[in-house]
Amino acid sequence: MKDKIRIGVYICHCGTNIAGTVDVKEVAKFIQGLPSVVIAKDYMYMCSDPGQNMIKEDIKQFGLNRVVVASCSPMLHEHTFRQAVQDAGLNPYLFEMANIREHCSWITEDPKLATEKAKALVSAAVRRIYYQEPLEVREVPVTPSVLVVGGGIAGIQASLEIANAGHKVYLVEREPSIGGHMAQFDKTFPTLDCASCIFTPLLSAVGQNPNIELMTYSEVEEVSGYIGNFKAKIRKRARHVDEDKCNGCLVCVEKCPWKAVSEFDEGLTERKAIYTPFAQAVPNVPVIDTEHCVYFSKGTCRACEKFCDPKAIDFKQQDKEVEVEVGAIIVATGYDAFDPSAITDYGYGRYGNVITALQFERMCNASGPTGGNIVLKDGSEPKSIAIIHCVGSRDKNYHEYCSRVCCMYSLKYSHLIKEKIEDAEVYQFYIDMRCFGKGYEEFYERLSNEGVNFIRGKVGEVTDRTITEEEQGKLVVVAEDSLMSTMIRVPADMVILSTALEARSDAEAVARLFNISRSADGFFLERHPKLDPVATTTEGTFVVGCAQGPKDIPDAVAQASAAAARVLAMISQGKVEIEAAIAVIDEELCSGCKICNLLCPYSAITSDEEKKVSLINEALCKGCGVCVAACPSAAIAGKHFTTEQIMAEIEGVLV
Amino acid sequence: MSFEPKIIAFLCNWCSYRGADLAGISRMKCAPNVRPIRVMCSGRVEPDFVLKAFEAGADGVLILGCHSGDCHYVEGNYKTIRRIALLKKMLSQLGIEDERLRLEWVSASEGARFVSITNEMTEQVRKLGPFSHRNGGSNG
Numbered sequence: 062m063k064d065k066i067r068i069g070v071y072i073c074h075c076g077t078n079i080a081g082t083v084d085v086k087e088v089a090k091f092i093q094g095l096p097s098v099v100i101a102k103d104y105m106y107m108c109s110d111p112g113q114n115m116i117k118e119d120i121k122q123f124g125l126n127r128v129v130v131a132s133c134s135p136m137l138h139e140h141t142f143r144q145a146v147q148d149a150g151l152n153p154y155l156f157e158m159a160n161i162r163e164h165c166s167w168i169t170e171d172p173k174l175a176t177e178k179a180k181a182l183v184s185a186a187v188r189r190i191y192y193q194e195p196l197e198v199r200e201v202p203v204t205p206s207v208l209v210v211g212g213g214i215a216g217i218q219a220s221l222e223i224a225n226a227g228h229k230v231y232l233v234e235r236e237p238s239i240g241g242h243m244a245q246f247d248k249t250f251p252t253l254d255c256a257s258c259i260f261t262p263l264l265s266a267v268g269q270n271p272n273i274e275l276m277t278y279s280e281v282e283e284v285s286g287y288i289g290n291f292k293a294k295i296r297k298r299a300r301h302v303d304e305d306k307c308n309g310c311l312v313c314v315e316k317c318p319w320k321a322v323s324e325f326d327e328g329l330t331e332r333k334a335i336y337t338p339f340a341q342a343v344p345n346v347p348v349i350d351t352e353h354c355v356y357f358s359k360g361t362c363r364a365c366e367k368f369c370d371p372k373a374i375d376f377k378q379q380d381k382e383v384e385v386e387v388g389a390i391i392v393a394t395g396y397d398a399f400d401p402s403a404i405t406d407y408g409y410g411r412y413g414n415v416i417t418a419l420q421f422e423r424m425c426n427a428s429g430p431t432g433g434n435i436v437l438k439d440g441s442e443p444k445s446i447a448i449i450h451c452v453g454s455r456d457k458n459y460h461e462y463c464s465r466v467c468c469m470y471s472l473k474y475s476h477l478i479k480e481k482i483e484d485a486e487v488y489q490f491y492i493d494m495r496c497f498g499k500g501y502e503e504f505y506e507r508l509s510n511e512g513v514n515f516i517r518g519k520v521g522e523v524t525d526r527t528i529t530e531e532e533q534g535k536l537v538v539v540a541e542d543s544l545m546s547t548m549i550r551v552p553a554d555m556v557i558l559s560t561a562l563e564a565r566s567d568a569e570a571v572a573r574l575f576n577i578s579r580s581a582d583g584f585f586l587e588r589h590p591k592l593d594p595v596a597t598t599t600e601g602t603f604v605v606g607c608a609q610g611p612k613d614i615p616d617a618v619a620q621a622s623a624a625a626a627r628v629l630a631m632i633s634q635g636k637v638e639i640e641a642a643i644a645v646i647d648e649e650l651c652s653g654c655k656i657c658n659l660l661c662p663y664s665a666i667t668s669d670e671e672k673k674v675s676l677i678n679e680a681l682c683k684g685c686g687v688c689v690a691a692c693p694s695a696a697i698a699g700k701h702f703t704t705e706q707i708m709a710e711i712e713g714v715l716v
Numbered sequence: 717m718s719f720e721p722k723i724i725a726f727l728c729n730w731c732s733y734r735g736a737d738l739a740g741i742s743r744m745k746c747a748p749n750v751r752p753i754r755v756m757c758s759g760r761v762e763p764d765f766v767l768k769a770f771e772a773g774a775d776g777v778l779i780l781g782c783h784s785g786d787c788h789y790v791e792g793n794y795k796t797i798r799r800i801a802l803l804k805k806m807l808s809q810l811g812i813e814d815e816r817l818r819l820e821w822v823s824a825s826e827g828a829r830f831v832s833i834t835n836e837m838t839e840q841v842r843k844l845g846p847f848s849h850r851n852g853g854s855n856g
Binding site: 160162165181569576581660684686710715 | 724731733734741744745751754755757760768773774785786789795823826
């Protein structure tokens, strides 16, 4: 027979967060009168050590076998209290939480109504817990290898941290080389470190690390499994160059007569049809762009093959699919730069001397298309340059958020321009200067003394319709100077648009692939904005770098290291706990109709043809409860969310 | 005294529950009439839960799941759509007004949407008046 149910209920004040609105004493008094409630107490901070100890002592003293804490959201402290009751010898599933802070005190104005609602929420938890059963927490082993998706600075940092700790990393990159956006940069703010000097050693460290299996020109196509035990299918696209044979001499690139626009140089120059994106590419193995290679369209040429000594060119190479098993996944897929042609008033695409930030970055780079010279379309040197901030950011028409890095890179551009063209006039059109990082404000201060013109105001238009003689032959930036409250016209030879960082165009599909959520701005959503910033709602899957939101290099690196630490902790434990709240079929009741078999999104339910019943594979079940709701014979129970428990909760919440 | 409807909201653990949390964290204010019950997926909501809610004294029921394509369990919310459409037909046969049951999508980042749906539903049900299962809704 079931033991007599003895429930202890603890109402948290959370300082004044709850007690300021909800009359906690009244709630405790009300709850004390409910059936099976042995004790109901209120306390200042239930999550504190004394609060937790009070629960532990009461479990012993009063022989409690169920505990309800009414406090904040279970997302915050469910784990804390489950641990506390477990320490006192109770099964963690004999604990229930009533959310009277986020869902009650914080969201309700009237203290009386808030108190009534709190009573209802706690009463629901009390009714529900009456039916809760102990569940066995399942442990599964962790595969000691990691999938890192995206080879920009964040993905590289995470890979190196894990590989250096001695564990296998599969680093998957869509482009022919790792490097991401950082490889395109010239200098980095505020130190003005040369991006290549600090970054290329990392690229080669990845290439040489025996623990990193680098898969470039590849994409993850399918992910299955769960924390500790994921399986990922990766499509390695055909490079048409044998990676094992190629010695990286790049004679093929030299001999190739066909050209296409260079993606890496942001369209400022051309590359060959067989190419590596940039000189320090890792791996240093070219790919054939079959769209622009004439052999693939017309069947003739084969110049690359002719000149390839090691016979590495392979026109017949096919895409390869590989499957890897990993314990954890780190998503570091980065960002897209906002396409400013959407803002037609700025003239991008119409005026040749209106360029994007990334184009300027390439232009400034010594290995870029102009050899590091800042030049206009006609090859001459600009004498006046306008930099427009917040292009696509802080703009309700495009992205409401601040992209965080544009103020700083715009300041960096001013310095680089002044360094290369001493007498150039530089105009910064800004809304607010946001120089938030270490050494950033100091950098702003320094630039303010380098003779840069700062104009606070939003630019309305960039035009070639000139009025004065001074404007002749130039672009005119029309803006409001909001400090002077006047409209101004600034003639400039070149206009740089500081474009927003936005979520990748395929972020939605990627989110589905890895079963992670996105926030309203399109970037991937972290589990908790403060306390769990690199985890996602899918256990064992982490998100780092700009895929999670716009950020600068130091923040991306910090996140990557944080995620690596989380993964290494899992691997060193060797095992993880997985959800005990899964579905279970009562064979006595199952009629073998197989409705559940088809509904299960994880194919966790199969049919035993001999017994004519359905079976659930515990390792595959994630506990969504879709089958439970659909079973016409009520033969499936959703553990911890049983029909009995939810029905009791419905009754309780309607008191 | 004016009528204060009681509304039960089934919230998905991954999206709308967190959306409601966000509304609280952002100190938005909303009608206290909606009483949340957490489920792992809107697909767990059995038609029986809705009937039980009306029987136990609810004046309205909200089911808030993940937006199309965002289901934490791949496609649980699609099953909810089909299930609730059927349930609505049945409710109308029982004489229960269509407006007393509402299925909506609220993501974890949509605190404001949670508040506006909560407030709308409260006013909508307030207009309908108390639900009385004894006479099977207003149509008797």
